[in-house]
Amino acid sequence: MGTETNPVSGVIAVAGSTPAAGGLHPALHAVPVKRIAPPGKWFSWNLRELADYRELLYFLVWREIKVRYKQTLIGAGWAIIQPVASMAVFSLFFGRLAKIPSGGLPYPLFFYLALLPWTYFAGALTGATNSVVENQRVITKVYFPRVLLPLSAVISGLLDFAIAFLLLVGMAVYYRVTPGPWLAFLPLFLLLAVLTALGAGLWLAGLNALYRDVRYVVPFLVQFWLFASPVAYPSSLVPAKWRALYGLNPMAGVIDGFRWAVTGENPPSVGLLAVSAVAVVVMLVAGLWFFRRMEATVADVV
Amino acid sequence: MATAAIRADGLGKRFRLGERERYLALRDVLARAVTAPFRRRPAANENGNAHIWALRDVTLEVGEGETIGIVGRNGAGKSTLLKILAGITLPTKGSAEVRGRVGSLLEVGTGFHPELTGRENIYFSGSILGMRRREIDRKFEEIVAFAGVETFLETPLKHYSSGMQLRLAFSVAAHLEPEVLLVDEVLAVGDLEFQKKCLGKMEEVTRGGRTVLFVSHNMGAIRRICTRGVWLDGGAVRMTGTAAECVDAYAASVEAPETGSGIFDLRERKDRYGTGSVRLRELRLLDSDHRPSASVEFGEPFTLVFDIECVRSTPSCYVGVTLLSSDGASVLSSHHYDSAEMRALVAGTRHTLSCQFSPNDLKPGRYSLQAGVLDYATWECVDLFSSAGDFTVEVGSGRFGRLADGRPGYAQPNLLWKWE
Numbered sequence: 120m121g122t123e124t125n126p127v128s129g130v131i132a133v134a135g136s137t138p139a140a141g142g143l144h145p146a147l148h149a150v151p152v153k154r155i156a157p158p159g160k161w162f163s164w165n166l167r168e169l170a171d172y173r174e175l176l177y178f179l180v181w182r183e184i185k186v187r188y189k190q191t192l193i194g195a196g197w198a199i200i201q202p203v204a205s206m207a208v209f210s211l212f213f214g215r216l217a218k219i220p221s222g223g224l225p226y227p228l229f230f231y232l233a234l235l236p237w238t239y240f241a242g243a244l245t246g247a248t249n250s251v252v253e254n255q256r257v258i259t260k261v262y263f264p265r266v267l268l269p270l271s272a273v274i275s276g277l278l279d280f281a282i283a284f285l286l287l288v289g290m291a292v293y294y295r296v297t298p299g300p301w302l303a304f305l306p307l308f309l310l311l312a313v314l315t316a317l318g319a320g321l322w323l324a325g326l327n328a329l330y331r332d333v334r335y336v337v338p339f340l341v342q343f344w345l346f347a348s349p350v351a352y353p354s355s356l357v358p359a360k361w362r363a364l365y366g367l368n369p370m371a372g373v374i375d376g377f378r379w380a381v382t383g384e385n386p387p388s389v390g391l392l393a394v395s396a397v398a399v400v401v402m403l404v405a406g407l408w409f410f411r412r413m414e415a416t417v418a419d420v421v
Numbered sequence: 422m423a424t425a426a427i428r429a430d431g432l433g434k435r436f437r438l439g440e441r442e443r444y445l446a447l448r449d450v451l452a453r454a455v456t457a458p459f460r461r462r463p464a465a466n467e468n469g470n471a472h473i474w475a476l477r478d479v480t481l482e483v484g485e486g487e488t489i490g491i492v493g494r495n496g497a498g499k500s501t502l503l504k505i506l507a508g509i510t511l512p513t514k515g516s517a518e519v520r521g522r523v524g525s526l527l528e529v530g531t532g533f534h535p536e537l538t539g540r541e542n543i544y545f546s547g548s549i550l551g552m553r554r555r556e557i558d559r560k561f562e563e564i565v566a567f568a569g570v571e572t573f574l575e576t577p578l579k580h581y582s583s584g585m586q587l588r589l590a591f592s593v594a595a596h597l598e599p600e601v602l603l604v605d606e607v608l609a610v611g612d613l614e615f616q617k618k619c620l621g622k623m624e625e626v627t628r629g630g631r632t633v634l635f636v637s638h639n640m641g642a643i644r645r646i647c648t649r650g651v652w653l654d655g656g657a658v659r660m661t662g663t664a665a666e667c668v669d670a671y672a673a674s675v676e677a678p679e680t681g682s683g684i685f686d687l688r689e690r691k692d693r694y695g696t697g698s699v700r701l702r703e704l705r706l707l708d709s710d711h712r713p714s715a716s717v718e719f720g721e722p723f724t725l726v727f728d729i730e731c732v733r734s735t736p737s738c739y740v741g742v743t744l745l746s747s748d749g750a751s752v753l754s755s756h757h758y759d760s761a762e763m764r765a766l767v768a769g770t771r772h773t774l775s776c777q778f779s780p781n782d783l784k785p786g787r788y789s790l791q792a793g794v795l796d797y798a799t800w801e802c803v804d805l806f807s808s809a810g811d812f813t814v815e816v817g818s819g820r821f822g823r824l825a826d827g828r829p830g831y832a833q834p835n836l837l838w839k840w841e
Contacts, residue, residue: 151522152519152520152521153508153518153519153520153523154516154517154518155505155506155512155517156511156515156516157511157512157513157514157515157516174548174554175548175549178544178548178549181545182541185536185537185541186536186537189536189537257549258509259509259527260527261525261527261531261532261550261551262508262509263549415510415511416511418504418509419510
């Protein structure tokens with residue numbers, strides 16, 4: 120094997136390897152080579168590999184959605200019930216009774232605009248947290264980039280979001296909300312929500328695979344996060360000097376942005392948005408790093 | 422010069438004892454972290470025990486198109502090696518290189534979900550095993566035909582019988598076309614007919630020029646399918662060579678400790694199964710001179726002696742023994758109540774049962790003894806060894822007037838023929 124530039128010398132060939140009948144395999148030059156080594160300190164992301172596995176990502180999302188709706192009575196109706204029910208409760212207690220300022224918007228619309236991205240976020244986060252542990256059987260038997268699991272959880276939530284969005288369109292028509300150029304920013308805020316769910320989801324998915332009680336912490340976390348976000352109240356309630364800090368919660372930027380993008384009222388403060396954006400990037404990068412490190416040994420402990 | 426399909430260099434894998442046994446809770450970790458400054462010993466050893474090296478310095482090279490059989494006892498590291506080569510877990514030391522798409526068949530039914538239909542499961546499972554969607558489309562008919570589930574494609578998998586699920590799972594896996602295939606004891610499941618089918622398909626796959634790493638306890642299958650072999654023992658490569666050489670060497674090592682004495686001490690053995698109300702202490706094989714021996718001659722009567730002790734009183738236990746031939750077939754079974762009475766046993770007592778095997782019509786060869794105590798009333802296993810020991814029936818010297826010839830069958834009984 121002298122022709123190989125093998126950095127490690129002393130490879131002992133097993134009983135002399137002979138070429139297969141017919142010489143070189145015809146497809147050898149096109150064949151992927153995988154190098155296996157102990158995990159290093161820093162991580163590298165093999166983007167080509169992820170692109171290779173895009174079909175599996177599709178199937179993971181597809182399976183998630185199919186299984187969720189099989190044998191259900193109302194099926195897609197569940198996507199609407201949760202935000203609508205929350206909206207009704209919030210409208211009654213925070214709106215009518217507590218009379219929080221809604222910036223001129225009718226209460227149902229005010230709350231639904233926030234609950235729509237929030238419901239998506241809470242669902243995506245919970246789904247991502249459990250994604251690795253739920254698939255432990257597959258993880259220990261087959262190789263595929265593990266990041267596809269929380270990623271597919273975060274993506275499959277978008278279907279429910281789309282269904283609930285239809286109701287929003289109906290509400291906007293009912294309340295005679297005229298769309299303006301600010302609507303173009305809506306996908307941006309949605310993206311922010313997706314990335315937040317992914318960033319936090321990567322952390323929680325990894326932690327959950329290592330320590331099983333993380334799963335029980337998540338409902339509390341989501342609950343706390345809900346009240347830390349401007350869902351039940353507008354972010355204008357937060358004193359101006361704290362608003363930048365408040366923006367560390369990326370969902371603050373998302374929800375403010377949603378409300379503004381649809382109605383054009385109460386544009387979010389740029390400072391808050393900027394802080395949110397930076398927070399998301401940091402959370403995402405840190406999440407990717409942590410997940411990558413955990414990925415190395417997850418099959419041993421899950 | 423052809424490059425190797427798989428090259429492993431000094432692979433090592435270390436597991437922390439207890440890693441798989443107990444799920445860590447975050448509160449435990451936090452508690453440990455808080456008390457760490459007050460503890461004398463470093464946190465890594467707080468479990469009190471060491472690490473185990475499941476793989477030690479494994480170096481090997483597999484050329485393209487070769488089929489390598491990996492043999493070894495349970496816990497020798499075979500599955501760990503496959504998992505590392507598949508990329509499922511990373512090694513602690515060493516490195517490896519694998520050329521080609523890798524298909525891992527480490528279990529049957531990877532990715533199957535009971536709520537999805539047969540069709541949907543084929544697509545999902547195929548995808549997770551590494552097939553492209555177009556590939557699955559192309560092979561869909563074949564996969565369905567091989568599994569024989571045409572009429573059930575739109576039924577959810579949970580309504581399939583276990584046999585059908587198995588066939589479908591194997592069918593999907595069998596149509597994988599990776600350059601490198603890693604197979605781990607997949608053929609150990611299913612009925613005989615299914616196993617035969619799998620074996621046939623495996624042979625077909627290996628003839629296609631694929632590189633295959635095959636882990637199995639089925640020595641016959643390894644001999645049939647593999648060209649070369651690797652014997653892993655205690656995580657290290659003990660031997661490499663042709664498949665037949667490795668299988669023989671491994672098989673000989675397993676049998677060696679018991680051979681020679683004819684006395685099988687079962688007291689400390691862990692591979693027993695049952696409620697434990699009565700325990701088998703020792704099994705002895707006595708030849709026609711009533712001396713313990715690991716081999717008897719064809720035609721020569723022998724005696725099996727069972728020493729048992731009663732742990733909990735029981736009214737209806739019996740001792741049974743089954744002889745298995747070297748290819749795993751059950752030759753015969755005998756229970757002590759066939760000719761001796763069933764006795765109620767009292768806790769704390771010890772007893773000895775003997776079973777005289779006369780005449781001995783067993784054909785020469787190696788036989789394995791499956792021995793156990795069972796409960797007649799409840800059909801429970803009380804103390805069962807699926808492999809208590811082995812012995813050999815030698816070709817006779819004609820001492821007892823008979824010689825075995827090469828006729829078929831497990832026994833050569835002396836039947837009474839008469840001209841009428």
